[in-house]
Amino acid sequence: MKIIVTSIFVQDQGKALEFYTEKLGFVKKHDVPAGEFRWITLVSPDDADGTELLLEPNNHPAAKEYQQKIFADGIPATMFSVPDIHKEYKRLLECGVQFTMEPTQMGEVTLAVFDDTCGNLIQIVQQTK
Template identity: 75%
Template structure:
């Protein structure tokens, strides 16, 4: 068994698709109409057959509340691994991404946290 899809609630699917592809550099794998919303999944350009990140609308009240409370408490919704966190921090900062935590060493890991503009905090980690 392996993880093939993981979901991230977003406030606006179009905004999320733009941010995750144009700003972060993920690749759009699926964009399928499903009634009022779309099945939008992105993947890492380094592993296009790997785990898909589903940009799921936070339309359900429980999803909205969950997303809102995580962000309010400063808890990242998910984590992305990077090879060079300082380079990614610099690249994203230059693109206007707002960080709530600059790269910070924590033992053998360095982490940083940014706002995805779609209601989530996202943690980057370099091992």
């Protein structure tokens, strides 16, 4: 068994698609109508056949409440790996991304947290070898 799709709740699919592709550099794999919303998945540009990230509308009351509560508590909704966190941090700052935590070493990882403008905190991590 392997993970093929994982999702993140977003307040606005169009805004999320723009942020995740233009700021973060993910590549759109699917964008098809699904009722009043869309099935939008993204992949890493380095792994077009890898795990897809679904931009899931948070229109269900439980999804909205969950998203709001973890955001308010400062809990990242998901984590992405980067090869050089200081380089990525600088690049994202230059793109206007707002960080809530600058790169910080914690044990065998260095992590940073930013606001995705769609209701989520996202953690980026560089593993120390």
